[in-house]
Amino acid sequence: MGLKQLRIFKYFSFIIFSLIIINSTFVIAQDGADSTALEVVDSLTLELQPQPATNITAKDTPNDEGGSIIVSWNLSADDYAGGKVTQYKVFRAMLTDGKVGEFEQVGENTAGAESFQDGNVDNDFQYVYKVQAINSFYDENAELKEFFSESKISKPVSSSPQWFKMYTINTLIGVVLLCFFIIFYINQASKGKKLFIRKLAGMEAVHEAVGRATEMGRKIFYVSGLGDMDNMQTIASMTILGRVSELAAEYDTYLDVPVCRSLVMVTAKEVVKGAYSKAGRPDSFQEDQVHYVTDDQFGYAAAVDGMFVREKPATIFFMGQFFAESLILAETGNSIGAIQIAGTAMPSQLPFFVAACDYTLIGEELFAASSYLSKEPKLLGSLKGQDIGKGVILVALIIGVILETFNIWNFSSLFSVID
Amino acid sequence: MRREVPLFITAIVGISFVIQYFIPHPPFSNLSDWFSDWFSIIQACAIVLGALNLMKISFLKVKDKKPDWGYAAVIIVSFLFITIIGLSEGEGFRLPGTKFDWIYNFIFIPLSATMFSILAFFVASASYRAFRARNFEATLLLIAAFFVMLGRVPIGDLLVWFMPEGYQLSNLASWVMNVPQAAGQRAIMIGIGLGVVSTSLRVILGIERSHIGGGE
Amino acid sequence: MSTKVKEILAVVAITIFCLVFYIGKINGWETIEFSFTVSMIVISLLVLSLVWILILTIKGNLIERRIVFLFVGIAVTLPLFMGISQKISSSPEVVSLYESVDALPAGSKVLISFDYDPPSAPELQPMAEAFIQLCFEKNLKVITMGLWPQGPQQANLAFEKVFSSEKLKGRKFEYGVDYVNLGFQTGNEFVVQRMGSSFKSMFPTDYVGNAYNDLPLVKNIKNFSNIDYCFNLSAGFPGTVEWIQIGVDRFGVLLGAGNTAVQAPQIYPYLNAGQLTGLLGGMNGAAEFEKLTEIPGKGTKFMLSQSFSHMVVIAFVLIGNVAFFMSGRKSMLEGNEE
Numbered sequence: 001m002g003l004k005q006l007r008i009f010k011y012f013s014f015i016i017f018s019l020i021i022i023n024s025t026f027v028i029a030q031d032g033a034d035s036t037a038l039e040v041v042d043s044l045t046l047e048l049q050p051q052p053a054t055n056i057t058a059k060d061t062p063n064d065e066g067g068s069i070i071v072s073w074n075l076s077a078d079d080y081a082g083g084k085v086t087q088y089k090v091f092r093a094m095l096t097d098g099k100v101g102e103f104e105q106v107g108e109n110t111a112g113a114e115s116f117q118d119g120n121v122d123n124d125f126q127y128v129y130k131v132q133a134i135n136s137f138y139d140e141n142a143e144l145k146e147f148f149s150e151s152k153i154s155k156p157v158s159s160s161p162q163w164f165k166m167y168t169i170n171t172l173i174g175v176v177l178l179c180f181f182i183i184f185y186i187n188q189a190s191k192g193k194k195l196f197i198r199k200l201a202g203m204e205a206v207h208e209a210v211g212r213a214t215e216m217g218r219k220i221f222y223v224s225g226l227g228d229m230d231n232m233q234t235i236a237s238m239t240i241l242g243r244v245s246e247l248a249a250e251y252d253t254y255l256d257v258p259v260c261r262s263l264v265m266v267t268a269k270e271v272v273k274g275a276y277s278k279a280g281r282p283d284s285f286q287e288d289q290v291h292y293v294t295d296d297q298f299g300y301a302a303a304v305d306g307m308f309v310r311e312k313p314a315t316i317f318f319m320g321q322f323f324a325e326s327l328i329l330a331e332t333g334n335s336i337g338a339i340q341i342a343g344t345a346m347p348s349q350l351p352f353f354v355a356a357c358d359y360t361l362i363g364e365e366l367f368a369a370s371s372y373l374s375k376e377p378k379l380l381g382s383l384k385g386q387d388i389g390k391g392v393i394l395v396a397l398i399i400g401v402i403l404e405t406f407n408i409w410n411f412s413s414l415f416s417v418i419d
Numbered sequence: 420m421r422r423e424v425p426l427f428i429t430a431i432v433g434i435s436f437v438i439q440y441f442i443p444h445p446p447f448s449n450l451s452d453w454f455s456d457w458f459s460i461i462q463a464c465a466i467v468l469g470a471l472n473l474m475k476i477s478f479l480k481v482k483d484k485k486p487d488w489g490y491a492a493v494i495i496v497s498f499l500f501i502t503i504i505g506l507s508e509g510e511g512f513r514l515p516g517t518k519f520d521w522i523y524n525f526i527f528i529p530l531s532a533t534m535f536s537i538l539a540f541f542v543a544s545a546s547y548r549a550f551r552a553r554n555f556e557a558t559l560l561l562i563a564a565f566f567v568m569l570g571r572v573p574i575g576d577l578l579v580w581f582m583p584e585g586y587q588l589s590n591l592a593s594w595v596m597n598v599p600q601a602a603g604q605r606a607i608m609i610g611i612g613l614g615v616v617s618t619s620l621r622v623i624l625g626i627e628r629s630h631i632g633g634g635e
Numbered sequence: 636m637s638t639k640v641k642e643i644l645a646v647v648a649i650t651i652f653c654l655v656f657y658i659g660k661i662n663g664w665e666t667i668e669f670s671f672t673v674s675m676i677v678i679s680l681l682v683l684s685l686v687w688i689l690i691l692t693i694k695g696n697l698i699e700r701r702i703v704f705l706f707v708g709i710a711v712t713l714p715l716f717m718g719i720s721q722k723i724s725s726s727p728e729v730v731s732l733y734e735s736v737d738a739l740p741a742g743s744k745v746l747i748s749f750d751y752d753p754p755s756a757p758e759l760q761p762m763a764e765a766f767i768q769l770c771f772e773k774n775l776k777v778i779t780m781g782l783w784p785q786g787p788q789q790a791n792l793a794f795e796k797v798f799s800s801e802k803l804k805g806r807k808f809e810y811g812v813d814y815v816n817l818g819f820q821t822g823n824e825f826v827v828q829r830m831g832s833s834f835k836s837m838f839p840t841d842y843v844g845n846a847y848n849d850l851p852l853v854k855n856i857k858n859f860s861n862i863d864y865c866f867n868l869s870a871g872f873p874g875t876v877e878w879i880q881i882g883v884d885r886f887g888v889l890l891g892a893g894n895t896a897v898q899a900p901q902i903y904p905y906l907n908a909g910q911l912t913g914l915l916g917g918m919n920g921a922a923e924f925e926k927l928t929e930i931p932g933k934g935t936k937f938m939l940s941q942s943f944s945h946m947v948v949i950a951f952v953l954i955g956n957v958a959f960f961m962s963g964r965k966s967m968l969e970g971n972e973e
Binding site for chain 1: 538541
């Protein structure tokens with residue numbers, strides 16, 4: 001290399017070296033500037049970032065059909081009134097071949113909450129959870145800012161279905177006991193044992209009521225209430241309708257059954273038809289006797305009231321599930337001078353029927369009425385079993401009241417059914 | 420078969436509903452949902468039966484000019500009118516601004532409200548007729564009714580302005596509602612609950628059959 | 636004058652009365668309000684006429700039920716024109732409900748079930764409006780649904796009323812973020828049962844057709860475990876009893892209830908057993924809740940009518956008993972003479 005080339009090389013090297021030095025200085029200066037900016041941002045973040053939630057545990061939800069995991073945690077140290085924590089977000093990741101997958105948010109809860117139920121899991125997989133304690137607020141530009149801290153990841157957990165809801169064990173014992181009493185006394189009655197049943201004034205008056213309608217040459221109305229066939233009161237009403245229809249068929253008195261539900265119409269038709277056949281009067285049955293009016297509560301009340309006022313029946317039966325229309329129907333029946341026999345298991349409507357009707361079956365008397373009218377041993381046996389069950393409850397009540405008077409609560413807690 | 424099949428279905432469905440309350444494990448947990456869905460479907464389809472029955476009876480009444488056939492004519496005309504209006508409006512027939520919505524807001528709701536309002540008058544006439552102090556229990560009931568009726572309105576406290584705070588008619592009414600009234604309600608509800616269990620058991624086991632007609 | 640003529644005259648008078656008010660409403664007439672003096676005169680006339688009926692009864696002239704109806708009608712209608720205010724106290728069950736809502740932190744999710752129809756709205760709608768307003772004032776999230784077909788419409792009416800209130804003026808509420816109306820679902824108590832496992836299965840879309848997963852407020856709500864509080868407004872079946880039997884007993888829901896005055900007595904056992912956090916019973920309950928929340932509404936306004944009608948019913952019960960004792964004494968005297 002000649003002297004000239006060497007000089008050119010030296011100049012180039014110097015320029016390049018200088019450039020490198022300048023660049024480095026600039027970068028360092030920039031880094032320095034950035035690191036200064038970073039130092040400022042970090043301290044702000046630290047100030048606004050809440051303490052993380054601790055002690056994250058995840059367990060299978062007990063007493064369920066699977067597919068659900070309960071995540072619990074201890075509150076963040078900054079979770080208090082006026083504290084930094086505004087909410088918690090729950091994240092879940094699936095475990096595949098022992099490796100943790102990507103976390104996704106599955107829910108959130110307000111500050112103060114210590115658990116979250118994740119109901120969207122698959123029983124065949126294992127999951128891990130983590131919880132973020134969030135401090136969210138709107139800054140001076142009305143922009144939402146969020147600062148968070150994450151908890152440790154929980155141990156892996158999977159969900160599974162259980163075969164029995166443990167908290168229902170007391171209910172199971174009660175049901176088994178009651179069923180045992182009922183079946184036992186049905187059995188006893190089938191063997192011919194005489195069972196006493198007290199008089200039900202309302203049911204004693206059925207013959208008199210039907211006879212009155214026959215003498216006056218007027219109709220009998222049977223109103224089965226607003227319930228559908230999935231309601232026990234309506235089923236009880238249908239059983240009583242069967243007995244009343246049989247009597248009406250024997251006395252050859254017209255029985256009008258306006259109903260509020262289509263399924264009840266279908267059932268009532270079969271019941272009345274069967275009763276007329278049983279009474280030996282199948283030809284007396286008319287299809288129009290049982291007719292649908294409307295599903296609407298007050299439309300039904302208005303229609304039936306109109307029938308009462310125009311046709312002036314001598315006897316009216318109100319048996320089933322009633323609501324606000326009970327007094328409207330009963331008062332109208334009273335105003336036309338009909339004899340009225342009512343029965344309902346709606347405690348709120350009982351006072352209205354008692355005030356406006358001649359006879360009222362109160363609560364369980366409605367369910368006993370069918371047995372009472374038929375006098376069948378098996379049905380009477382079930383009433384006896386029911387009464388024994390009531391006796392057991394009464395004894396438990398007395399024991400519970402005495403114990404609680406002396407501040408002993410263990411006995412009454414046996415009857416708790418809330419999980 | 421006509422009686423055996425319904426009894427069998429009743430038994431299966433009844434027992435399934437009892438079991439699913441205690442056993443959450445599939446398939447029991449799905450059983451109640453499945454049967455509930457079926458009941459909703461059957462209930463919805465059965466409405467057609469009822470409507471057809473209503474129309475049939477009303478048409479026959481009008482055709483044969485039976486007594487009060489005018490009311491049957493009103494039923495037919497209003498039923499067809501509202502059905503046609505609703506169908507002509509398509510899927511959004513319940514949305515605000517439609518003719519169906521107008522009929523609902525300005526005809527159906529005032530009519531329902533009128534029928535419900537009749538209760539106020541009937542309560543007064545029933546009370547006037549029935550609340551008589553015939554015997555000791557009836558007198559007790561009457562006195563309790565007075566206290567509750569007065570205590571549940573502000574005028575009650577005005578009438579006993581001289582009584583200290585906590586000893587007014589509203590407090591007495593609250594005590595009557597929370598203690599003796601609640602006790603009576605509880606007793607009736609326990610009895611009803613037992614009656615429901617007993618009747619349900621009889622129906623599930625097929626001992627009670629009169630609700631499916633056709634005799635024993 | 637025959638009864639038929641009297642009936643026709645009564646119907647004509649009521650029709651004219653209603654027409655006058657309707658025309659007045661259309662033409663924007665000012666609402667009539669009696670002064671205190673006029674109100675007192677009206678009350679005195681009412682009392683005097685009741686005393687006169689009592690005197691007639693003692694003399695042996697029994698009144699018929701139509702007179703009872705007339706007085707009830709007057710007792711309900713006239714107080715609407717009176718500007719008299721009443722002191723409203725707070726029952727423990729209403730205070731308990733208020734405190735349980737007050738204890739909820741901001742952001743909590745509240746589910747309100749509208750289980751009533753327009754005929755029950757005079758009692759339950761004021762409760763709904765006061766409750767929803769309280770929720771928004773406390774920055775709670777509100778989700779509404781209905782087990783009765785007209786329930787969601789009542790919910791919409793309540794939202795409209797609440798958004799126009801003075802206390803919430805200037806605040807914006809976004810549908811889908813701050814509140815959602817899930818609509819009606821058929822199935823009665825089975826709906827509550829199914830919601831225990833999945834809300835989405837019962838409400839795949841909301842009231843106006845938005846998909847469940849498109850609504851930020853509800854998309855992460857799987858079932859009752861993600862709800863902080865439930866409030867049920869009920870006029871019958873399905874209603875509070877079903878919510879308690881399934882929602883509270885099976886799924887551990889925290890529940891408050893508002894019921895019509897007829898149904899409320901039936902719910903007290905559940906309240907005393909701790910299955911309800913509080914209870915609003917009838918218009919009285921609505922007025923008490925409005926007072927606690929300082930949101931005066933129709934509940935407070937109509938309590939005067941309720942007070943008057945209660946007094947009229949009590950008066951007629953007393954008159955009826957006087958008639959009963961008079962007839963008993965008369966037959967006793969006749970028996971003695973014989």
